[in-house]
Amino acid sequence: MSDAGFEKVSPSDKPMYGPRKLLVCGFSSEAQPKFVKLLEIIGLSEMPKVWVTDAHAGSLISEVLALEDNTGWEFGSELPRAVIMSGVTQNELHRLMSGSRQAGMKPPLWATLTPTSETWTVQDLLKELAAEHQAMQKRKP
Secondary structure, rough: OOOOOOOOOOOOOOOOOOOEEEEEEEEOOOOOHHHHHHHHHOOOOOOOOOEOOHHHOOEEEEHOOOOOOOOOOOOOOOOOOOOEOOOOOOHHHHHHHHHHHOOOOOOOOEOOOOOOOOHEEEEHHHHHHHHHHHHHHHOOO
């Protein structure tokens, strides 16, 4: 399943793969407004988002991306915390990641949509992201 692999992202205003949307996983109903506030602060308040719930775990990423903006709002989730970005520019990706660090947000797993990952279930992608994160942590001195 790990044929997608990790790829370094360079600054660019060219949109990356997929429809413009964020899939936000593992955020409690209390944390959701804080994430929305972060999006406002960094100039991404108009970004469509789906609040991925536990009920979406077995759904394909492509199916979840097709859901309406703000689906899952106010429903907490026990899924691992992750932000899956689709159709964002590389500059927006960098703004979001650095903004979340500066805000002291509990670190999520980060991913951008790929043709491969959109065919996986939410659950499978989150497992892969967790495995990649763990492997990268082991490589740090």
